Amino acid sequence: MSEYVFQPSNVVSVAMQGEAARYPVRRIFCVGRNYEAHAREMGAEVDREAPFYFTKSAHSVIESGTRLPYPPGTADLHHEMELAVALGGAVDRSSPETALQSVLGYGCALDMTRRDLQAKAKEKRRPWDLGKDFEGSAVLAPLVRATDWGPVAEQSITLAVNGDMRQSAQLDQMIHGVGAVLMDLSQFYTLGAGDVILTGTPAGVGAVVAGDQLVGQIDGLPPVQLTLAARS
Template sequence: MTDYLFEPPEVRSIPVKGEAAEYPVGRIFCVGRNYAAHAAEMGAEVDREAPFYFTKSPQAALASGATLPYPPGTADLHHEMELALVIGKPVFRVDAEAAAGAIYAYGCALDMTRRDLQQIGKDKRRPWDLGKDFEGAAVFAPLTRAAELGEIGPQRIHLEVNGETRQDAHLGELIHSVPEVIADLSKYYHLQPGDVIMTGTPAGVGAVVAGDRITGGIDGLDPIALTIGPAE
């Protein structure tokens, strides 16, 4: 048995409906600008040739229903409502048809973003890490097995802040479909159980402040909620 100099980080996990065991979070891949209207509101063009990605560390994972202290280093914290999926079996260099069979479950997710720090990264042609990867930046609701949700497309995806609708779209508006995203990622990574993919956010992203209550949902999935607390 290996001895460590200090305790390794705790395993973050997501509950799965109908399962006693939870899904352990390994890598978190995020798809950028996967809804045309969101790309437009960000002042960017849509790349329809292939998706692009950024990542979050497992320590960014936070359970739905939690209170997130307003993160340090930002004055412009934004919400982004997303469909997340989790991988159920190893895949590498597969096509979209095979990729669909690798999906274990789906869930609602929030990609919380320090927008001002992300913009600084864009302006200086630097990575987005400070804007996208921080404690509590990836919020996950309980997962639903893929077979129970059915075909992706007609489901409504929405988000409210203090009861006021901010984001409202349908999953059919995804530029790159879920199987296409998995197939593309599998060109570059050996995807495996523990990998989480956040598929992008629709238009309507915006700032939140301490005291705000975020709620959101996707038809057929458990809803998500997050309270923004005061800065620590």
């Protein structure tokens, strides 16, 4: 039996809808500006040639229904509603259709963003880590097995804050579809079970404050819910 200089962290996991077994999260990859309207609202050109990515650590994961203290180091926390794709095995790169066979499940997710820190990083052409990868920045709802949901098509994706609609689009408006993203990302990483891909957010992102209640929905999937508390 191995000994460690301190107790290792517990395995980060999220619920599977209707199952006792949980999904262990290994890594999180996020697709940037994958909806045309969102790219334009961020003042960026629409890039249809290839997706681009940033990452979140497993320690950023919290489950739907959590009460999250307003994160430190920011005065401009934004919501970004996304479809999460959870892999159950290695990606076959022979075609987008075969790549999709590696998907174990789908879920609703929030990519919470310290927008002011991200903006500063962009200005100085530095990485986005401080703006994107922090405790509580990846909120995941229970996953639904791919065999019970899909394919990704015209399902609506929405986000409401305190009952007011902020984001509303359809999944087929993604610039790069799930299969294409898996094909591209697998050129750079050995993807496998435990890897989660957040596939981008529609237009309508905006700031939230302590006391706000967020509810994100995608047709046929359990909603993702988050309440923001005062900074601890």
